[in-house]
Amino acid sequence: QVHLVESGGGLVPVGDSLTLSCAASGRTLSGDTMGWFRQAPGKEREFVASITGTSRYTHYGGGTQGRFTISRDNAKNTLYLQMNMLKFEDTATYYCAAAIGVPDIATTIAEYDYWGQGTQVTVSS
Secondary structure (H helix, E strand, O other): OOEEEEEOOEEEEOOOOEEEEEEEEOOOOOOOEEEEEEEOOOOOOEEEEEEOOOOOOEEEOOOOEOOEEEEEEOOOOEEEEEEOOOOHHHOEEEEEEEEOOOOOOOOOHHHOOEEOOOEEEEEEO
């Protein structure tokens, strides 16, 4: 059983930066793809970013590339999302997820097996 816990969310002004963390326990995830998704009120959960186990490949959803950076520290079993130049429309609950046994980039909800409880990011205008 994998347990994922996100942290680092908060209330920030437009243009500011935040770094989200996702600490994993229960299994070493160094060989598994991980990702970030987000869900705004009244909207479907959407893909934000994905990273393979060795960090060789990353992929970003629309609207975030160039501003967001996904990374991981396998020694700490932790996933990160650095978010710069935050916009009002980035306001959402952010979730990390793990795709067990998946070696490639994963962009759909169905590909992920474990999810964190989410951390709220609110960008004020």
